[in-house]
Structure formats: structure tokens, C-alpha cells
Amino acid sequence: MKNGISDSNGSYDSVIHRIDPVAKIPAALAAIVLIVSEPLNVPISRFALYMLIILFAAALSRIPLMRYLKRMLVVSPFIAMAAVFYPLSLYLSSRELFLLDSDIIYNTAAVIMMKAVCALFVLLLLTLTSRFTRVMPALRRLGVPPLAITLAALTYRYIFILSDELQRTNRARESRTPGRLVSNRLGVYGNQVAVIFLRSWERSETVYKSMLSRGFTGEFPYSNYSGPDSRDFLIATVFVIAISAVRFISFVL
Amino acid sequence: MHISDGIISTPVCIAAHAASAGLLYFTGRKAEAAEIPRMGMTGAALFTASLIQFPVAGTSVHPGLFGLTGILLGRRSFPVIYMALLFQAVFFQHGGLLSLGLNALNMGAGAFAAWLLWRLKGLPEYLRSAAAGFLGIMTPALLMTAEFRISSYGSAVALLLAIYAVTGAIEGAITLSAVKFFRKVKPEILTN
Numbered sequence: 001m002k003n004g005i006s007d008s009n010g011s012y013d014s015v016i017h018r019i020d021p022v023a024k025i026p027a028a029l030a031a032i033v034l035i036v037s038e039p040l041n042v043p044i045s046r047f048a049l050y051m052l053i054i055l056f057a058a059a060l061s062r063i064p065l066m067r068y069l070k071r072m073l074v075v076s077p078f079i080a081m082a083a084v085f086y087p088l089s090l091y092l093s094s095r096e097l098f099l100l101d102s103d104i105i106y107n108t109a110a111v112i113m114m115k116a117v118c119a120l121f122v123l124l125l126l127t128l129t130s131r132f133t134r135v136m137p138a139l140r141r142l143g144v145p146p147l148a149i150t151l152a153a154l155t156y157r158y159i160f161i162l163s164d165e166l167q168r169t170n171r172a173r174e175s176r177t178p179g180r181l182v183s184n185r186l187g188v189y190g191n192q193v194a195v196i197f198l199r200s201w202e203r204s205e206t207v208y209k210s211m212l213s214r215g216f217t218g219e220f221p222y223s224n225y226s227g228p229d230s231r232d233f234l235i236a237t238v239f240v241i242a243i244s245a246v247r248f249i250s251f252v253l
Numbered sequence: 254m255h256i257s258d259g260i261i262s263t264p265v266c267i268a269a270h271a272a273s274a275g276l277l278y279f280t281g282r283k284a285e286a287a288e289i290p291r292m293g294m295t296g297a298a299l300f301t302a303s304l305i306q307f308p309v310a311g312t313s314v315h316p317g318l319f320g321l322t323g324i325l326l327g328r329r330s331f332p333v334i335y336m337a338l339l340f341q342a343v344f345f346q347h348g349g350l351l352s353l354g355l356n357a358l359n360m361g362a363g364a365f366a367a368w369l370l371w372r373l374k375g376l377p378e379y380l381r382s383a384a385a386g387f388l389g390i391m392t393p394a395l396l397m398t399a400e401f402r403i404s405s406y407g408s409a410v411a412l413l414l415a416i417y418a419v420t421g422a423i424e425g426a427i428t429l430s431a432v433k434f435f436r437k438v439k440p441e442i443l444t445n
Contacts (some may be wrong), residue, residue, distance in 0.1 A: 011388060023272055023436050028350065029335045029350060029351070032258055032349070032350055032351050033263060035259070036266075036351060037263040070316065071346055072346070073388075075257065075345070075347065078255075078257065079257055079260075081419045082257065082260045088409070089406045089407035089409045089410045090407040090409075090411075091407070091408070092407060092412065093408045093409040094407070098265065098409040112259060112260060114259075115259030115260075116258060116259035116260055119257070119258030119349055119350075120257065120346055120349065121257070123342065123343075123346060126350075127343045143257065145278070145281075147281045147284055147289065147332070148277060148281070148332065148335075148336075148358075150289055150293070151281075151289060151292055151293050151336050152336050152339065153293070153294065153295075154290055154292075154293025154294065154296075155293045155294075155300070155333075155336045155337065155340060156295050156297075157293075157295035158295075158296075158298075159297045159300055159301060160299055161297070162297050162300075163301055163304070164302050165301070165333040166302075166305070186423065186427060187426070189305060189427050189430070190300075190304060190426065190427040190430020190431045190433075191430060191431070191434050192434075193302045193305065193321065193427060193430075193431050194416075194430070194434035194438075196298050196301055197295070197302065197321070197325065197431070197435075197442075198434075198435070198438065198439060200294040200297060200298035201291065201294065201295070201298075201439075201442060202296060203315065204291040204293070204294035204295075205291075207290045207294065208286075208287055208290040208291070211290060213288075217434075250276070251365040
């Protein structure tokens with residue numbers, strides 16, 4: 001796969017990997033909500049404590065830190081842009097920066113950036129330590145409707161097939177339009193998009209017939225899923241309590 | 254266009270999650286078993302096609318294809334867009350878990366607006382398809398601007414709309430070309 005899509009999450013094993021997604025998903029969501037609901041005027045040092053907890057969990061996952069950082073690097077320009085855009089939008093709106101307290105504004109921009117970075121790290125921790133095959137039945141147990149789960153399972157399955165299709169159509173497009181202007185190539189891009197959609201539709205008809213022949217009724221069975229145990233909930237709860245302790249530290253001290 | 258977690262205020266994100274859960278129910282209910290593989294496959298196609306990069310002014314942009322999804326799937330485009338966004342968040346960290354509902358609402362609104370426009374049979378098809386592609390980008394951009402404003406960004410955030418208008422025009426050209434291709438090769442796909 002050359003598009004950066006891979007499901008190599010199963011190549012590591014650790015205490016974090018073994019936590020059932022039924023406990024891990026709500027814990028990750030709770031941590032994200034707690035972090036991003038921090039007020040904008042909070043001291044930036046607070047986020048160092050969040051990062052400490054998250055990095056500790058990341059270390060437990062035994063996944064090299066570099067792998068987290070590489071994934072973060074891809075989106076960090078967008079996060080930085082959103083943070084920088086905060087003071088910039090205020091400046092462009094008022095045109096009189098001296099009317100605004102610049103320290104507060106820059107602290108707010110830094111808080112926005114750190115919230116996004118911490119939330120992203122939690123998301124990475126969740127996705128890099130969870131196998132898709134365990135996530136689907138876990139979501140069912142968490143009350144997600146069967147249609148959404150079946151749809152997610154099918155989308156996931158075909159992303160890999162269609163990514164290969166994309167490689168082929170990219171090669172065909174490049175060989176047919178060498179050196180042409182972008183404006184002239186838009187039509188070719190449109191055709192490429194149409195080919196990918198068209199092939200997916202044609203393939204879906206064949207897939208549906210073969211699924212029907214195997215007894216598909218609109219929902220995939222997940223009979224061999226054992227579910228979480230108390231240890232999973234204990235670890236997830238400790239993580240959420242640690243994040244909550246930082247979140248509400250100002251109320252205690 | 255993908256909003257990361259922590260950028261927009263938490264109450265807005267939570268409200269958007271609740272709204273998108275409701276929309277998922279209403280747009281996905283009564284889906285026939287035969288429709289599900291097609292929706293899943295289209296979700297994968299939407300995800301994959303959005304990986305196509307094309308050069309613009311020294312940088313590269315990728316199509317959103319919300320307008321085209323609206324044209325092809327109608328109201329069923331919302332669950333498909335939701336799933337494509339979920340996987341974009343998981344694989345590429347574009348967007349986030351908490352902002353997933355918000356991103357889905359924004360981009361789903363683009364697909365829905367495009368679908369409504371596509372159904373205006375009084376207009377010529379080339380105009381409907383190009384405008385659907387444009388609207389598929391501009392509707393989410395407009396909503397995103399409003400959400401930034403709610404989250405205490407300055408009114409100059411509306412300048413983003415000018416940037417997205419360029420992307421919208423490119424998307425309009427791509428959608429027009431794709432629709433022309435469908436009309437030639439498999440017109441029954443455009444029956445929505």
C-alpha cells in the first residue's frame with residue numbers, strides 16, 4: 001500500500017493493546033472531552049501534565065514514539081494554522097491590535113493548539129492500539145446501530161481494494177497527460193474520480209450477490225467476541241481519573 | 254476543511270454529535286440490505302477518490318466530492334460521508350473523534366445541498382452538476398466559518414470563504430466532468 005493506509009496495528013502487543021475497545025473507546029472519548037473543554041484562559045503549563053499522562057500510556061503501548069510523532073507531523077501544520085488564525089482573525093477584524101491584550105490572545109492561540117495536539121495524541125493512542133476486528137463487535141456492544149457497523153466494516157474492507165485501483169488510475173492518468181496544464185487536466189481528474197466510483201458500484205453488485213449467497217441479512221455476526229473484563233475497565237478508569245485530576249486541579253488547589 | 258478536536262468549542266461539538274446521530278438514524282433507516290454494500294463501497298470510493306492530489310498554485314489540494322456523493326446517493330450520502338470521515342480521522346488524523354459529528358454535519362450538508370440542486374430538473378445538466386460540486390464545498394465552508402465565529406474567532410474568519418471559493422470552482426469542474434462521464438458510460442447511476 002503506497003497511500004499511507006495500513007492496518008499494522010496488530011504487530012505490537014502490550015497492556016494497552018489488550019484493553020477491550022468497549023472500555024478503551026469511552027475512556028478515550030472522555031479524555032478528549034475533558035481536555036478540549038478546558039477554558040481558553042487556562043495556563044499553558046496545564047497541558048504539560050496532560051501530555052505526561054498520555055506519553056506514559058503511549059510508553060506502555062510499546063509502540064515507538066517516533067511512530068506517534070510521524071503521524072502527528074502530517075496534521076500538525078493544519079493545527080498550527082488553526083491556532084495562528086485565531087489572533088490573525090481578531091487582528092484582521094479589529095485592525096487595531098493595541099486594543100487587544102496580546103499576551104492573552106497568544107496564550108489563547110497556544111491553548112487551542114495544545115488542546116488539539118493532546119486530543120490528537122489520545123486519538124492516535126486509541127487507533128494505533130486497537131485492532132479493527134475487535135472494534136466492530138465492541139461498537140455493537142456500546143449500542144451503535146447495526147447499519148452503521150456493517151457500513152463501517154464494508155467501507156474499511158473496500159478502502160484497501162480501491163486504494164490499489166487508485167494507484168492504477170493514477171499511473172494511467174500520468175502517462176496520458178504528461179506536462180499538460182492544470183486547467184486542462186481537471187477534466188481528466190473528473191474522469192478518474194468517475195472511474196473509481198463506477199468500478200466501486202459495479203463491484204458492489206457482485207459483492208452483494210456473493211454476500212446473499214452466504215446468508216447475509218444486513219448485519220455481520222460477531223459470535224467469537226468475548227467482551228471486556230474488570231481489568232479492562234480498571235485500567236481505562238485509572239486513565240480517565242488521571243486526566244480528570246489534571247482537569248479539575250485548580251478547583252482542588 | 255476537516256476540523257480537529259480542540260479547535261471548535263466543546264458544547265458545539267457535542268451538540269453536533271447529537272444532531273449527526275439523529276441524522277444518521279433518519280438518513281439510514283429503512284435501508285434495504287441491497288443498498289448497504291453499495292453504500293459501503295461508495296464510502297470507500299469517496300475516501301479513496303479524495304486521496305487524489307492535484308497541484309494548485311505551488312501546493313496541492315484534494316477533492317472533497319461531497320457534491321458528487323449527493324448526486325449519486327441523495328439522502329443516503331450522510332451515513333456514507335460519516336463513515337468516510339471516520340476513517341479519514343483514524344487513518345490520517347484528518348478531523349477528530351469529538352469533531353467527527355461536526356465535520357459530518359458540515360460536509361453532509363454540502364452533499365444534501367448539492368442533491369437538492371441536482372433535483373432542479375429545469376436547469377441544464379452541466380449547470381446543475383458544476384453548481385452541485387461548487388455547493389458541495391461552499392456549504393461546509395460557510396458552516397465552518399459560522400462555527401469558528403461561535404468559538405470566538407474574529408469576523409475576518411469569513412476570508413476563508415474566498416479560499417474555498419477557488420476550491421469550490423475546481424470541485425465544480427471535476428463534478429461536471431464526472432457527471433458527463435457517467436452520462437456517457439452508465440447513465441442509470443444518475444437517477445437520483
